[in-house]
Amino acid sequence: SRSLNLAVIPGDGIGQEVVAEGLKVLSAVLPQDVKLETKEFDFGARRYHATGETLTDADVDALKKHDAILLGAIGDPSVPSGVLERGFLLKLRFLFDHHVNLRPSKLLPGVATPLAGEPSIDFIVVREGTEGPYTGNGGTIRKGTEHEVATEVSVNTAFGVERVVRDAFARAQARPRKKLALIHKNNVLTFAGHLWTNVFNKVAEEFPDVTTEYMHVDAATIYLVTQPERFDVIVTDNLFGDIITDLAAAVSGGIGVAASGNINPSGDFPSMFEPVHGSAPDIAGQGKADPTATVLSVALLLRHLGYDAEAARIDEAVSADLAERTGKPARSTSEIGDALAVRVAG
Amino acid sequence: SRSLNLAVIPGDGIGQEVVAEGLKVLSAVLPQDVKLETKEFDFGARRYHATGETLTDADVDALKKHDAILLGAIGDPSVPSGVLERGFLLKLRFLFDHHVNLRPSKLLPGVATPLAGEPSIDFIVVREGTEGPYTGNGGTIRKGTEHEVATEVSVNTAFGVERVVRDAFARAQARPRKKLALIHKNNVLTFAGHLWTNVFNKVAEEFPDVTTEYMHVDAATIYLVTQPERFDVIVTDNLFGDIITDLAAAVSGGIGVAASGNINPSGDFPSMFEPVHGSAPDIAGQGKADPTATVLSVALLLRHLGYDAEAARIDEAVSADLAERTGKPARSTSEIGDALAVRVAG
Numbered sequence A, B: 001s002r003s004l005n006l007a008v009i010p011g012d013g014i015g016q017e018v019v020a021e022g023l024k025v026l027s028a029v030l031p032q033d034v035k036l037e038t039k040e041f042d043f044g045a046r047r048y049h050a051t052g053e054t055l056t057d058a059d060v061d062a063l064k065k066h067d068a069i070l071l072g073a074i075g076d077p078s079v080p081s082g083v084l085e086r087g088f089l090l091k092l093r094f095l096f097d098h099h100v101n102l103r104p105s106k107l108l109p110g111v112a113t114p115l116a117g118e119p120s121i122d123f124i125v126v127r128e129g130t131e132g133p134y135t136g137n138g139g140t141i142r143k144g145t146e147h148e149v150a151t152e153v154s155v156n157t158a159f160g161v162e163r164v165v166r167d168a169f170a171r172a173q174a175r176p177r178k179k180l181a182l183i184h185k186n187n188v189l190t191f192a193g194h195l196w197t198n199v200f201n202k203v204a205e206e207f208p209d210v211t212t213e214y215m216h217v218d219a220a221t222i223y224l225v226t227q228p229e230r231f232d233v234i235v236t237d238n239l240f241g242d243i244i245t246d247l248a249a250a251v252s253g254g255i256g257v258a259a260s261g262n263i264n265p266s267g268d269f270p271s272m273f274e275p276v277h278g279s280a281p282d283i284a285g286q287g288k289a290d291p292t293a294t295v296l297s298v299a300l301l302l303r304h305l306g307y308d309a310e311a312a313r314i315d316e317a318v319s320a321d322l323a324e325r326t327g328k329p330a331r332s333t334s335e336i337g338d339a340l341a342v343r344v345a346g
């Protein structure tokens, strides 16, 4: 009999509520012979306030022992900006070498979009997850004085860029339209931009059936609202990926349905799956959060572990559920989770 | 009698066509007693190909002698990415210390937006223009090898941040809603982020009547498409400003109507005004380009030089022209310029 050994990090705010529904749907969809074992971790604001810890070496060792990680949300206004982000979220992405940050955007039938007309949106963003301006390189001198200077260093390596570009080409090749766009700002950030562009063009030679284009990040935001159907697969740097995936989520149904995977394709460390939304403390504990993004993150998790049929059942259940929402009264977090669990089981 | 001594840089692609209309409207709106003197400069791709020069010391000295600069567009696919951007556009912003990059976004009646509903959009972005990731700091080692490392250094100073933040607060205070949003990514770019946030909070104490908020750049892209009416004045870093002003232009009528000013408020060097759009080589020379963004940039130029009434006449003429466009056949570049010139003169 098979087993799925899952680390669960509910985290802060609505994290608890949405993760509970994610697990509900996961249990419902898994084949009988798969033994699901979950271990919950208490990372986040409460633990930080209680112990001052964000992620210890022992935590990292414990997390390593799992097949994958499901995360709700980390972050609370009571913690200074950057502490949990750098001390937990980014630390984990770097330690576990989550270099493929995968974020699909699909506008499903019946889902509202802020865009006029009926745009057809179905693309995935492959965001680099371990380099760029996210490395924490940089510093501050003369802090707090009128002569303060603060720097941030974006670090980009041929190794790091090539592996994520290669991953994106493979994903593009496996999709019907076989299109890949590189998004950067190579006319201004010429050092990093030329590295990205050269590596992209070199790898492109190995994928002659993939149609490529290059786009500056500023122009890309225009296309995302005026011609989102233009995109199939996008590959981009860590910071540009952060920005455009929030915009992509907004135009394709909102962050209530935006899923993401922090993937280490080598399998050396567990990959982590999480909704794109944050901890939303303003609505926490009220049963108002939409667990759909977490449930879709569970589908990404299953696909990553080879449970393709089960992942597809979740995607179908979510599509069907969303298609029936229009005009109905709002449901609670657990009502949505229940409905999805019934659909995937049925 | 007064004089307006203007440096004119038509540049590449549609730059020539749109600048001609900008000058047409400028001549029509200026009071009789103002002597307009223009001097044209041939910067851009043609000169670069002919001489290898982008902007020489002599060019800079010649430009300095003017009250302001009107720019069409610089850039052509025949020139490697970055050469004209770094060698001309950014060089000039840095040399002339254009630290206030001003970009208004207003959705005018009758103008199409990709957003559903009828959003009310009227805000200005004050983008820092001389620091951040645009400084050209950084470098490459082992170029072209599998061990290449490329860095980009964002440089931020208390001096540079404070002056642009102060400018933005003053602009917010002068507007009816008196709201100012700081956009950054201070949870990840903690060195630069804390500098921006601290300076912002310190200057805020001097403007108690201005309502402030902080927003991460990724979240800001969501609000720009779901709640654009939320914004009044935005102040942000050079790169974030580049990205969000293209998105802002897209949602508020497109880059055909997006104007910008590269402003040195001290007056030590001439400020430069330009449409946000590029040289659009695909439609160059066909009379298809919309000169409205350039004409609105002329209005920003006039306001900067104290010709407030004339600037207002241009804004009104553009509003009236746009309001009458729906359902009419498309006009040529010069037809639109003629119509605007008639309106401002009348």
Ligand SMILES: CC(C)[C@H](C(=O)O)[C@@H](O)C(=O)O
Binding pocket: A085, A089, A090, A242, A276, B187, B188, B218
């Ligand atoms: C919370 C923050 C560190 C994170 C990021 O910037 O990557 C978030 O915005 C995301 O997109 O996952």
Ligand SMILES: CC(C)[C@H](C(=O)O)[C@@H](O)C(=O)O
Binding pocket: A187, A188, A218, B085, B089, B090, B242, B276
């Ligand atoms: C052409 C480029 C250097 C420029 C920038 O990035 O600032 C442009 O995108 C702009 O917004 O004016």
